[in-house]
Structure formats: C-alpha cells, structure tokens
Amino acid sequence: MRVIVVGGGLAGLVGALRLAQQGCAVTVLDAAREVGGKLALRAPGLEEFGADLELDVGAESMIARRPEAVRLVAELGLAEQLVHPGPARPLIASRGALYPLPAGTLMGVPVDRRSVANLRGLLTDAEVARVEAEPTVPVRPVDPALADVAVGGWVAHRFGRAVVDRLTEPLLGGVYAGHADELSMRMAVPQLWPRAAAAETVLDGPPLTPPPAPDAPPVFAGLRGGVGTLVRALLAALAAAGATVRTGVTVRALTPGPEGWALETGPAPAPEVLRADAVLLAVPAPAAAKLLAAAAPAAADELAGLRTASVAVISTLIPAAQLPGLSGSQAASGLLVPPVEERLIKAATFSSVKWPWLRDRLAAHELHAVRLSVGRVGEERSLQRGDPDLTAAALADLGDVLGVPAPEPVWSTVVRWGGSLPQYEPGHLARAAAVRAAVRAVPGLAVAGAALDGVGLPAVIGSAERAVTDLLATAGAGPVST
Ligand SMILES: Cc1cc2nc3c(=O)[nH]c(=O)nc-3n(C[C@H](O)[C@H](O)[C@H](O)COP(=O)(O)OP(=O)(O)OC[C@H]3O[C@@H](n4cnc5c(N)ncnc54)[C@H](O)[C@@H]3O)c2cc1C
CATH class of the missing domain: 1.10.3110.10 (protoporphyrinogen ix oxidase, domain 3)
Structure with missing residues (x-):
C-alpha cells in the first residue's frame, strides 16, 4: 500500500515509521526546509561555544511518566542519551518579587x-x-x-x-x-x-494526586544534545525502513477518487499531483481543516474551529557573571510571569541550570543558556516587532524581574512559532472524537498531531500510533470515493 504522510513533525515522522514497519511504501511530505516541525535545533553561530553544540528552539522536554516518548527514545537507540532535569524548581514573578513554585x-x-x-x-x-x-x-x-x-x-x-x-x-x-x-x-x-x-470539594477529600511511588521515574526527561535530536534518529529509522522523505513540498489539496488519493503540490500554475492509496494527515489544525474540506467536511469544520496561539522563543547565551543568581545550588530552573504582571515575557527557562548536560557543555565558556518565551493567545501584537527589538525588550524584562541590568548575550536567535499551539476549549474531547469519526468514515484517511489529544510529545506520538491503527483498519475497506 502506498501511503503519503502529509507533515513531517513528530506526529508525521512517527506515523510514517509505524506504517513503514507494517510494510507500507511510505512517502513523507513536509512544507518546510527541514522536517521536525516544533522539534527543532539551532546551531549556526554556536560553534565557537562548543563543537556540535545545538540548542532546542521549540520543544525542549518531555513527560517521562507517560510511556510513549521514553519508549520511542529507547526504540530509536537513544536510551543512553535520556536525561532528567536537575533538582532546581521554577520561580513565579509576582508583585515585584520572586517566589518558588x-x-x-x-x-x-x-x-x-x-x-x-x-x-x-x-x-x-x-x-x-x-x-x-x-x-x-x-x-x-x-x-x-x-x-x-x-x-x-x-x-x-x-x-x-x-x-x-x-x-x-x-x-x-x-x-x-x-x-x-x-x-x-x-x-x-x-x-x-x-x-x-462529581461536584466534590477538594481540600477535605483524598489528595488530588497520590504521592509518587519511590521508584517512579522523574516527571520530565530530555535528551543529551537536545530533544530535537529525536528527529535525526527518526529520519535514520525511516531510511532504514525504506521510507522516502521530501521537504519543501506543500500539499495544497487532497482529493479522493476511484483510483486512490490525489495530492496537489508544487506552484499553483504548474502543480505536481502525487497519488497514494492512503493518506495520513499530520499537519496543524488550520492546514488540516483546509485539506479535509473535500474528503471529510465535518472533520474540516471541527478543526477550523480550533483556535491557535502564536509564540516566539528567544534563545540566548549570556555570560554567567551577568546572572549571578543562576550559579550555585539554590539556582532556579526558570521563571514564570503571570499575565496580571503585564510584562512582555511570560516565561524564562534557565536551560543551563535545568539541564546538567548543557551546564557542563557551557561551563568552560562561563555562559548560561537562557530561553525567553513571548506570546499568548490573542496577543499577537506583542510579537509584531523585529527580532532585535523583541530580543532587547525581552532581555530588559528579564533583567528587571531578576533585579540585574538587562543581560547582554554573546549569542541569540529568535524563532517565531506562528499559530503553533492549539487552544483546547471546554468540550475539546468531543471535538477530537467528532474529527476522528468523520475521518474514519473515509477509507484510507487518518489524522494525527497536536490538534487532537494534547500538545505534549507523548500525546502527539500516541495520536500518530492510533492514526496508523485506524488507517490500516480502514484502508483495505475498498476504493476511496466521495
Ligand atoms: C515553542 C514551543 C515549545 C514547546 N515545548 C514543548 C516541550 O517542551 N515539551 C512538549 O512535550 N511539547 C512542547 N511543545 C509542543 C510540541 O512541540 C508540539 O505539540 C508537537 O511537536 C507537535 O507535533 P506535530 O507533529 O503535531 O506538529 P508540527 O510539529 O507542527 O508538525 C507539522 C508539520 O507539518 C508541516 N506542514 C504544515 N502544513 C503543511 C502542508 N500543507 N503540506 C506539507 N507539510 C505541511 C509543517 O512544516 C510541520 O513540519 C512546544 C511547542 C512550541 C511551539
């Protein structure tokens, strides 16, 4: 069975791997220059601070108490690279002071x-x-x-x-x-x-979360070298399984027909049409809504109603002397800023405190890696300024919160993630079920990705594996037609 996977983020790559492992002839198409989606590493300019140094500029950690992500890490041969954050906890900036979470x-x-x-x-x-x-x-x-x-x-x-x-x-x-x-x-x-x-009170009932078992794994995990390295491992596994991956290919239309699916790509005046027996859509909700309009309009309507938020991540390397509070055993792993504080930054991650592997890599250069996050749903205006302005304003905010002069990084980069985070409104479970029901009614079609079951990496992996099960169950059900 020829399967085209549209979208080469985590959901698409995992889905493609599972399909290839089941003997399908798989092609992954991604619009971007590189696959990985929101799993992304940046290296340019970092060479002088360490050979092969790369920093996550999208996702940077994963829940380790759900099985999907750590299982994938082990399957891809990366178990030795699995790391956990150090003991540091984040702070909350409130009313002019900092408090531990x-x-x-x-x-x-x-x-x-x-x-x-x-x-x-x-x-x-x-x-x-x-x-x-x-x-x-x-x-x-x-x-x-x-x-x-x-x-x-x-x-x-x-x-x-x-x-x-x-x-x-x-x-x-x-x-x-x-x-x-x-x-x-x-x-x-x-x-x-x-x-x-159950309309029950909280504080006079049993604890909301039972205390973890003594042998429970830490809540969060990362990978030495960055969680973005997962993408390379997935690409290697896909190549070994015989799958093809094409980048710079935007799918603009998806049409079912008696001889399978037609996927329109390439420039509008000279479209390239690719054909497949089955399609796994693993793109963000707005793109999925557009592509499903002909084949599964009810699913398209549901996905079109899912709002998204845009954010920017400003990654920096800052001389340790400028951030004295980040050295020593009491250092925090980052800070969160409530919206009532009306600041530009909503969070800062002190990555070289949080991740011991990164601290060790940067120690010789006496640098800290600090990630600043900007942007909440409905506040797109805060992102509408050039990179230098955004970086300067975010660093001024950080200095103000920490009570130090605005830090002056030796390296920084801004990555904007437009429309990247789905906003699950109350009732989202019913919306995701409706999307799946509408798509399942179309043989040879499945959907996966953060729009459905959660933004976290384990949930995204789970959605891809579930989509493959659904796809293989319906794909043999006959020729696709509307
Ligand atoms: C800044 C940021 C930080 C995050 N941090 C964490 C974290 O620390 N831990 C965590 O668990 N989660 C985190 N998340 C969430 C997590 O990264 C995402 O939910 C997850 O990576 C989404 O994977 P996906 O495959 O569903 O979608 P994506 O990663 O968005 O992949 C979709 C792919 O589809 C491609 N595409 C889109 N349209 C088309 C088209 N028409 N044709 C072809 N290709 C197309 C895109 O180029 C993209 O590569 C973070 C997200 C952001 C934005």
Whole structure:
C-alpha cells in the first residue's frame, strides 16, 4: 500500500515509521526546509561555544511518566542519551518579587490541606484564607451535556481568583500560551476533572494526586544534545525502513477518487499531483481543516474551529557573571510571569541550570543558556516587532524581574512559532472524537498531531500510533470515493 504522510513533525515522522514497519511504501511530505516541525535545533553561530553544540528552539522536554516518548527514545537507540532535569524548581514573578513554585500544587491548586501553607508569600494572607475556605464553598454541578469545564472559572470558584491569576495562568500560559478561563479542564488538568464532575470539594477529600511511588521515574526527561535530536534518529529509522522523505513540498489539496488519493503540490500554475492509496494527515489544525474540506467536511469544520496561539522563543547565551543568581545550588530552573504582571515575557527557562548536560557543555565558556518565551493567545501584537527589538525588550524584562541590568548575550536567535499551539476549549474531547469519526468514515484517511489529544510529545506520538491503527483498519475497506 502506498501511503503519503502529509507533515513531517513528530506526529508525521512517527506515523510514517509505524506504517513503514507494517510494510507500507511510505512517502513523507513536509512544507518546510527541514522536517521536525516544533522539534527543532539551532546551531549556526554556536560553534565557537562548543563543537556540535545545538540548542532546542521549540520543544525542549518531555513527560517521562507517560510511556510513549521514553519508549520511542529507547526504540530509536537513544536510551543512553535520556536525561532528567536537575533538582532546581521554577520561580513565579509576582508583585515585584520572586517566589518558588509552591510544592504540592497541581496547576496552582493545592493537592491537599497540608500544601496550602506553601502558597504563603506568593499569595497574601487573605488570599490564602480564601483557599483554606474551599471546603465551605458550595459546589456547583458541571454541565452534563458539555462534560467539561474551563479550568480558570472552576479554580477561581473553589479557591479564589488569586490562585488563577498568580498560579494557574502562568503555568497554563507556559504550556499552551492560553488562558485558564478558556482552556478545557479535561485536556489541560485532567486530574481535577473527577472532583469537578462529581461536584466534590477538594481540600477535605483524598489528595488530588497520590504521592509518587519511590521508584517512579522523574516527571520530565530530555535528551543529551537536545530533544530535537529525536528527529535525526527518526529520519535514520525511516531510511532504514525504506521510507522516502521530501521537504519543501506543500500539499495544497487532497482529493479522493476511484483510483486512490490525489495530492496537489508544487506552484499553483504548474502543480505536481502525487497519488497514494492512503493518506495520513499530520499537519496543524488550520492546514488540516483546509485539506479535509473535500474528503471529510465535518472533520474540516471541527478543526477550523480550533483556535491557535502564536509564540516566539528567544534563545540566548549570556555570560554567567551577568546572572549571578543562576550559579550555585539554590539556582532556579526558570521563571514564570503571570499575565496580571503585564510584562512582555511570560516565561524564562534557565536551560543551563535545568539541564546538567548543557551546564557542563557551557561551563568552560562561563555562559548560561537562557530561553525567553513571548506570546499568548490573542496577543499577537506583542510579537509584531523585529527580532532585535523583541530580543532587547525581552532581555530588559528579564533583567528587571531578576533585579540585574538587562543581560547582554554573546549569542541569540529568535524563532517565531506562528499559530503553533492549539487552544483546547471546554468540550475539546468531543471535538477530537467528532474529527476522528468523520475521518474514519473515509477509507484510507487518518489524522494525527497536536490538534487532537494534547500538545505534549507523548500525546502527539500516541495520536500518530492510533492514526496508523485506524488507517490500516480502514484502508483495505475498498476504493476511496466521495
Ligand atoms: C515553542 C514551543 C515549545 C514547546 N515545548 C514543548 C516541550 O517542551 N515539551 C512538549 O512535550 N511539547 C512542547 N511543545 C509542543 C510540541 O512541540 C508540539 O505539540 C508537537 O511537536 C507537535 O507535533 P506535530 O507533529 O503535531 O506538529 P508540527 O510539529 O507542527 O508538525 C507539522 C508539520 O507539518 C508541516 N506542514 C504544515 N502544513 C503543511 C502542508 N500543507 N503540506 C506539507 N507539510 C505541511 C509543517 O512544516 C510541520 O513540519 C512546544 C511547542 C512550541 C511551539
């Protein structure tokens, strides 16, 4: 079976590998100059700071307590490169001071009564008293038809607005570039959903998350050399499995017909039409909506309704002397800035503190690697300035938050990720199910990627593997036609 995979991000590459392993003749087409999508490394200009030094400019870590990503890492022969962040924790910048992210909280919600004390400092005494009063706040049933709720409204109702503003918002802003009041609890903080669904209070019940088993793996993992190295390993595995990968190929239309699928690529005046027996679409929601318009209009409509956020990542190397707080055993792994603080940066990752392999690589040069993140949904204007301006403003903000002069990096680069992060509104699970149902009705067609089950790397890998199972189940069901 000839299968074309449209999109060579993580979902497309994993899907292609699984299909090739099943004996399919696979071609991956990606619009960009390089595959990998939001898994991306940058090296230019870094040679002088270390041979082969590269930095992740998109995703930089993965959840290790879900199996998909660490399993893939092992399968690709990278188990020895698997690393975990050091013990440093992030800070929250609030009301002119920096506070450690309170231990024992889940997206800002204390997991039990004992963890409430950890909120003191970041929250005022009155705000903490409001948190403590949570069991006395009458519960509100959730809408059974939606079977979901926005994280922000629910947390504010139970614990007070300050918890949302000072904790939940910066944490969700870091992952989704979204707002707590607009994000689905079942997608973004599923551990809260059983309490919300059962209309139960939190603090007088059992802990929200059971304490981890002593032998549980750390929550997060990375790869020595950057998680972007996963892309190279996937490309090698794809080549070994006989798959073809083409870059710089934008698919503009997808049409089913009695002899299989026709995929239109190339410049509009001189299109190149490629044919396949089956197609796996692994592109972001807006592109998927466009390509599905003819073959699966109901799925296209659902995907077209999925909003996305644009962000920029400013990667820098800064002389360690300019950031004295980042040296020593008490150094934090980064900081989060709540939107109520009205700053440009929403997060900074002190990558050379967070990742010991990177600290060791940069130690001889007495440099820190710092990543600054800018942009939340609906705030595209904050990204509309040139790279030098954006970098200078973000560094001024960082210096201000840390109480040091604006750092002057010896190297920096800006990567803009337009429309990169899907915003899962309440009810997203039903939307993803509707997309899958509509696509499954079309033999030889499947969809995968961050639009469906989650933005995290394990969820994206899972979506690709599920799509391949679906595709192989329906592809033999007869010729495709509308
Ligand atoms: C700045 C940033 C930081 C992140 N950090 C983390 C992190 O630390 N940990 C984590 O788990 N997740 C992180 N994420 C999320 C994660 O990186 C993504 O959810 C995931 O990589 C998405 O993979 P994907 O394959 O679904 O899509 P993508 O990576 O977007 O890949 C889609 C591919 O499709 C191609 N394409 C698009 N349209 C067409 C077309 N018409 N024809 C052909 N090709 C097309 C694109 O060029 C692209 O290569 C981050 C995301 C961003 C933006």
